[in-house]
Amino acid sequence: MSPTRSGWCLGRWTYSCVDVVDGLGEDVSHPVRLRHLQIPFSWAEEVFFDDISFSTEEKTLISRRPAARLGADPLFVRDVQVMSSSDPLTVHMTLEVAQCASSLSLFRVAGTNGTALSDTSKLDSLEMTGADWGAASVRVARNVSASPPPSGTWDIMFDGRTIAGVPTNLTAEGMTLLLGTGLAMPGMIVARWGACHNLHWNVAFRHHGGRQPLLAVNGSGVLFDGDNLQVGVWKDTTSGEGGVTHPYLPADLTRQPLAQAALQVQVSVASVTGQCASDCQVTYDAALNSLVTAVTSEIEDDTGDVTVALTGVNLGSTAEGVSVTLTGAVATRSCTVTSATSTQVTCTANSVQAGRYNVTLTVSNQGMASGGGSVDVTPLLTSVTPGQGSPLGGTVISVRGRRLPHALAGWQFGEVTVGGATCRVINTTSTASSCEIQGTVGEAATAADVTVAFGDRSTALAAAFSPLAENAVLSAINESDP
Structure with missing residues (x-):
């Protein structure tokens, strides 16, 4: 098997082939189960795998092309943003790199005296001229410079144990393996975020419930060429104190009821019934x-x-x-x-x-x-308006007074009648209720009582509504073409 290499990749891309059958040292005529695959690597390195395969045929492995590279050292550029302006002509460039970029070199213009400089990573600006430019020049300035990454090592202390010489750029996988083996506590899970000078490791105790002692660190061996560096341990305020959790118990396994047949008081906290330590009987008569x-x-x-x-x-x-x-x-x-x-x-x-x-x-x-x-x-009634209307119903009247139901739901067991007709309540406040007369009030020109009743109690305004003696009469309907 031979690899096909496309592009440049640190000059360290490699592959390995293992003949599993030959490694068994015997004739294998039945299926083989692969139970564990371990790939060793250094904790201090970011390791990436292009392909892992199992096959009886020859494989061709391809190293994928990485992002653009700047300088002699491996510095990969993820993104470039360019902005320009005129009068004078100015170009602003922002580079986002994959690794720490505290020593990024200045851009230089080909054909100028700037190309003669071998290292511009420590310069904040550079003035460049060309052989036939005359008095013209180009100036490159560094507007923002990233903080340098820390180096050296630090120590981790936990429950009487110390892990010394921890690299400052240790990966999450490396920290998980280091803590699990160094502290003899398998099942710890570590997540890492941040980059370069701003790294955080979050440690979770998955297999050891309950409150754990706080981790401690000694950062005296950490080297940092910057303005401020903090090395410490902070408890995640959202993670709680651990503890033992269990689903709801279908039976009162934590409680032993007394043998008496009398009723007993039961107290439950978070769906767990408490033990009755003394007399918890209740007598009902x-x-x-x-x-x-x-x-x-x-x-x-x-x-x-x-x-x-x-x-x-x-x-x-x-x-x-x-x-x-x-x-x-x-x-x-x-x-x-x-x-x-x-x-x-x-x-x-x-x-x-x-x-x-x-x-x-x-x-x-x-x-x-x-x-x-x-x-x-019942309410106290004071007036009804209008005081007259059709004897056949349809008139909307307002019954005024005090202590009327202020919501329609309050009329659930009440009604308004005008003479012999029901008046359906359509709107109400504590001082006035509007209703529509639903049937024949009574004889024309004969005043009718307006009554409000709730159950067997009622109150009325006598002769408060008079049916019109001369009501509107529909005599004919004329049909015309549209």
């Missing part, structure tokens, strides 16, 4: 449960104050130990308890908006009472 058997109410129409009386058993003994809540479609109100005995509780809620409210009672140290009831509250 239905006879001690609070029960509401009846709910009655009185409403002050002008203010909207509602007094609610609840009757039942085990309703508490003091007003401070009982709470009552009125829950409506669009609002929840607290009802202040004014008196309480074991069989009756009385509370008051001020300025309650119209609607139906479910009544719930809670007793301290006993919880929410069973049973309950509801309270219907």
Whole structure:
């Protein structure tokens, strides 16, 4: 086998061929399993493989052409950006190189005195002239220079162990192998980012859960020809402290319930049930449960104050130990308890908006009472506009007042009627509700009542709407050609 070499590649591109069958030292007539392939290389070098193949036939290997090279040393250019301007003629060039480029030579113009200089990597500018240019010249200036890469070695300390002589440009693979063998902790994963003077290694402990001691470094052996160099260890604030994780346990493997048949309190943290170290039994007695058997109410129409009386058993003994809540479609109100005995509780809620409210009672140290009831509250009506319209329906009226439902959901258990016709609510605020009359109001020229009802409670404005005596009449339809 012979390689085909295209292009220039450091003069170090090579290949190796191994006869696996001959290496077995015996006649092989059955398939062979290759379980491990190890390719040795230096930790301090970036190594790239063009091709790895297994074949019974001769292979031709091609070294791929690298990027453009500058200077006598291997310096590969990844990208070039050029900008120019006139008056005077100026050309700006930015080079992005693959390796550290702190000693990049200045550009020189062919046919000038600049070509006689062998090394311009330390110069910030260069003035060049030609033999027949006269007084003309070309000036090349270095606007930005990269920081030089550090050199030398540094030491890593961890849990009483020290790894000395770590190269400053060690690859991620090299650092993974070095830490795994030097610290006797296989399973460590290292990622590296940065270039030249700004290198970072991130170390993750994959096979050793829990909190790990912090790595320490000694950078006294690192050499740096720049302004500032920091060598240290920083904990990744997003990685946490490690620990042992497990999926949700399908059974309470961490808890041993007591042998008694009584109910027990169970406390879980992150889906793991805690162990009951003492008496965690709960006694339930239905006879001690609070029960509401009846709910009655009185409403002050002008203010909207509602007094609610609840009757039942085990309703508490003091007003401070009982709470009552009125829950409506669009609002929840607290009802202040004014008196309480074991069989009756009385509370008051001020300025309650119209609607139906479910009544719930809670007793301290006993919880929410069973049973309950509801309270219907009507608004205070003041006017209706317009006060007249068609006796056959279709008129939109505005019913004004106080404590009207401020949202359409509040009309879920309420309705508006005009005479004998339903009026469908289409818009509402706490002071005015608009509705459209849906049917025949009544006899013409006979005023009708406008009524708002919630459940068995209602309030009305008497003779607030008058059907027109002379309504519009459609007498004929004339059809014409378009």
